[in-house]
Amino acid sequence: MNKLIVFLFFWIFFISTPAIGQDLLKSNDLRSLHVDQLSDDQIAQIQSELKANNMSIDQAETIALSKGMPKSEFAKLRGRLAATKTAASTAGNAGNVVDRKITSVSEASQNSSNPMIFGSELFNNPALSFAPNDKIATPLNYILGPGDELQISLYGVQEFNSNAAVSVEGKISLPFVGQISVSGITIEAATQKIKNSMSKVYSTLASGQSKLSVSLGNIRTIRITIIGSKLPGNYSISSLSTVYNALYIAGGPSENGSYRNIELIRGNKVIKHIDIYRFLVGGDQSDNLGLKDNDVIRIPVYKNRVTIEGEVKRPGIFEIKEGETFADLISFASGFSEVAYTATVNVVSKTEKEFKVQDISSKDFSLYKPKSGDIFKVSKILNRFENRITIEGAVFRPNQFSFVNGMRISDLVNKADGLREDAYLKRAMLVRQKDDLSTEVVEVNLANAMAGDASANIELKKEDVLTIYSSLDFKENYNVSIEGEIKRAGVYPYFENLTLNDLIIQAGGLTGAASKKVEIARMIKSEDLDNTNPRKIELLNIEIDALNNEQAQNIELLPYDIVTIRRVAVFEQPEMVNVIGEVIYPGKYVLENKDERIADVIKRAGGLSPQANILGVKIRRPVKGDQIEDLSRVDLNLGKGDTIQKKLTDKVIQLRYTTIPVDWEMILKDEKHYSNVLLVPGDEIKVTAFDEGVKVSGNVLLNSEIPYRKGKSFKYYINSVGGIDNKGWKRKSYIIYPNGKADVTSSFLFFKSYPEVQPGSQIVVPAKPETKKMTTGEIVGIASVLTSLAGVVIAILTIK
Structure with a gap:
């Protein structure tokens, strides 16, 4: 970090040799900086040094301002550094500086400090800066000095x-008043x-007709010295700064620095011993004194440090002062955790050897006074209970309870608010832990124990588990079933005295298709095997009133009975096409009977109209869901992921209707x-209007419709639209007739037979199909194989 400061301020102040820059840095006075005088090479060098030392511009600002650098000048420096970085990025320079948002000097040294040292987080936390507030009213006890500015x-x-x-x-100096000496006195x-x-x-002013206001304008900068910190040196800081503010700027105590015996030296005398623990533990800032010019903060090396591990709320490394005890150490660590074993604490100490x-x-x-290097280990409490007893099962409050000597089974049952009505009284199970931690089962007659029988009312021990059985646990859960013409067919639980009427009502009642015939299948139970039966x-087999859910013949059901309500012989809802x-007369028509055919329905519709195309009668029939499912399961054995199989599957899924061509002339x-098709519900009979045109589509030069000419061939209509394009497959062309029937071009030897064309048809x-041409590499590979094969054949023939 010191190396970084040296390089930074060398390039800011000098166009000279490194020696001159280092000499100037010793003054730590950056108030006369002019960024506009720096060359682009100097700015680029600063950028390079920032990157080499992994230092951000925000971190550099904190240091520079503490050395007296004006904010306006640093803003200029930030702008020039940003411009240099942008230019370097555009040019592809690999030496770019990556700015990290570091709000304090101490963050730069965070990686080098041990986070387990109690108090180190105070100087590694960017949320804490202890920066002086320059916006507050001037303190009355503020001591004025050179560099302050008064607003009068x-x-x-x-x-x-x-x-x-x-x-x-x-x-x-005041106009018309003269000079007034104010240094060394309070502002008041x-x-x-x-x-x-x-x-x-x-x-x-003397008479009181005018008033005087004196406040502090610009605050002077004072110089202090910090020794023993992570960033020791001379600092120029605000005269409102305090000890903690200065410590934070300097990164806090060094790795071996004391947190509890920091000295504030003024006039070559120690005026205060600063203990940061007072602030960390109790929030006491009485040590956070204001600083004066030429103050020295000295951080000596610690004397005693100990470590506490395990079940405390704040494990770490703590500094202990003379006379402090282990109880003080626990308070520094914020006390024991909730599961700490506090009867004894283990400590590892060092002797001379x-x-x-x-x-x-x-x-x-x-009483115990920790020694430097002690390691205290606080363990967890044991995962066991000293007075636990448990009751489970058919009691009102199954739970764990506290055990007391002399407690018996009846006492534990009463603690659980007594037995439930379903409690099984003939037997209970007591699981007991023996002295070797193995378990055994003790049988208990619960009825006798609760009656006060001393032999049954066993005296309990800690960790006993008493289980009270429920008589309901021994009963089988029976059920009955109802099927057929019932609204909610299914399986229902069986209860004693359950009747047929109860089950019918529980299942939602009979449907309108229910007949009077009811069949009840009942399980046969017998101890003997009858081979003759x-x-x-x-x-x-019983008869019921299908129009009434309440039956006069109300049969009582037994477990596992299966009731089947039969359907009436004739119960068909009207279905339409x-x-x-x-x-x-187009529209919907109800199917009169199961044998109704297309001719019957068209007669009921008044027959074909004069505009009807007698060749254009067809039926669209919806495809049922199970049919689609069956078609989608068809496996062509084309291999997994084959495109043909996939296309077929996709078409099947999209399939909703099938078309049935009808030859109305033959009907x-x-x-x-055979064209007089038997109709099914949902069929749609479509009779198209007469159309004299013939549509030609697909891979032809012009998709068009050609007027029908009797006697003209298939090829005539293809030639009428310009013929087939270069992608067309003529021998696979086909025709779709108005009734939905299709016909394809057939060939025998060198003869082709084209289908007949009718008015309203469509030629496609x-x-x-696309064929993949062989690449040059594939051709060369095949030629190479053939050449090798020819060589083998020649060699075989030569041997013979």
């Missing part, structure tokens, strides 16, 4: 305003002295034709 204001009948600086001779005394002098010139271990009992805490259950397009000739030309 006379107001009333006569007025006068002036700023008067205290000269090096300790005087101020100086005010009275100035008033007396000004009263001779301003008569209304070796270590030794001592045990300090609690009665000696205030293979039945495992008994079936009870939809007819759209060119029919006389008109014969209603028994698909794209050719």
Whole structure:
């Protein structure tokens, strides 16, 4: 850190050799700095030194201001350093300085201090700076000196305003009044002295018609010396600064510095011994005295340090003064933790030759005086109880209770507020810990114990665990089931005297489709095996009133009964199909029976309209969820992650309707034709209007619609749109007819057969599949393999 300060202020003040810079640094006076006079090379050198010493501009500011550098000049320096950094970043300079937000000098030395030393955190905490407050009213006991500036204001009948600086001779000079000596006296005394002098010139001041106000303007800078800190040296600081402020600027005591015997030296005499522990432990700032010019703060080396570890609230390294005891050390460590073993504390001490271990009992805490190097270890209390007893199970308050000698089972039960109604009285279990820490079980007749039988009412011991059983624990949880035409079919708990009516009401009542037929399947229980009767259950068939949940024949149910409410033979809700397009009466139609076909419904819709395309009748049928699930499970054995398998799966998931082509001409000739499809609920019958055009789409030069011309071939319509483009696959082209049926181009040997074209059709030309061309490397590889293979064949033939 000292090296950093040397480099920083060398470049700020000099365009000279390092020797000249170091000589000037000894003065520690930066008040005459002019940043504008520094060259760009000097600014770049400062930047480099900041980076080399891992120091931020904020940290440098704290040091520079303490040496008297004006804030305005440091602001200029900060701006020039920032500009240098930006320029270096643009040029790709690897030597950039990374500014860290460090608000105190001590943070730079934080890594070098031991955080376990009690008090070190005071100087490593950026939230604490002890900076003097320059905004407060001037203290009446403030001692004036050279460098202070007074603001003098006379107001009333006569007025006068002036700023008067205290000269090096300790005087101020006022117009028409003359020089007044104020150095070495308080501002309160100086005010009275100035008033007396000004009263001779301003008569209304003496009579009280005018008033005088004297306040402190600019505060002078004093110079102090700090010895034994992390950053020892001379510092120029505000005259309002205190001891703690100076210690903080200097980084606090060094690694071996004392926190409890810091000396404030004034006039070559020690006027105060400063103990930082008074502030840390009790918040006492009585040692935080104000500083004067040429004060010296000396931090001597510590005399006694001890370590405390384990179960204290603030373990660490503490400095002990002469006469202090272990009890004082505990108070410094903020006391024992909640689980500390306080009967004795173990301490490891040093002798002249070796270590030794001592045990300090609690009665000696205030007597034992720690020695330097002692290590105190506070352990945890044992994880066991000295008077615990436990009761569990069928009592009103199962818990752990305190054990007393002579306690018996009935006493423990009464502590738990007695037995519950379901308590099993014939037996209880007592688990007891023996002297060797193994356990044993003691049987207890609970009824006799509670009746006062001395042999059953066993005397208890600590750590006994008494378990009271519940009679409900021995009962099996039975259930019954109800299925069929019931609103909430399922399994229900069985209770004694549960009837059929109870179960029907619990399950939400019968549905409208319930029949009078009810079947009850009942488990057969028998001690003997009857080979002549293979039945495992008994079936009870009864009749009920399907319109009433309360049955006259209210059968009592048994555990595991399964009740099935049958459905009436005929109970079909009306289901519909939809007819759209060119029919006389489009709309929704109810299916009259299960055998209704498309011809029957179109007749009910008034038949086809005159504008209907007789070739354009089709059915759109919704795909059921289970059908989609079955299709999605189809495995083409194409391998995991194959794109064809994935595309198929995606199409199946998107599939919601299937199209069924209908040949209406054949149905008109014969209603028994296979095109007269049997309808299912949800079908949509669509009759398209007659369209004379033929659409051509896909990989053709122009997607268009060509007017239908009877007798013209498939190729005619493709040629009419300009033919197939370079990606078109002509031999795989296909046609979609108005009724949804499709036909493809077929070929035999060198002959191609194109499908017939009908009005309203759509011709589609698909794209050719993409083929991956072989790279040059692949061709060379294949050629190399073939060459090697040819060589092997030639060698074999040569051998023969």
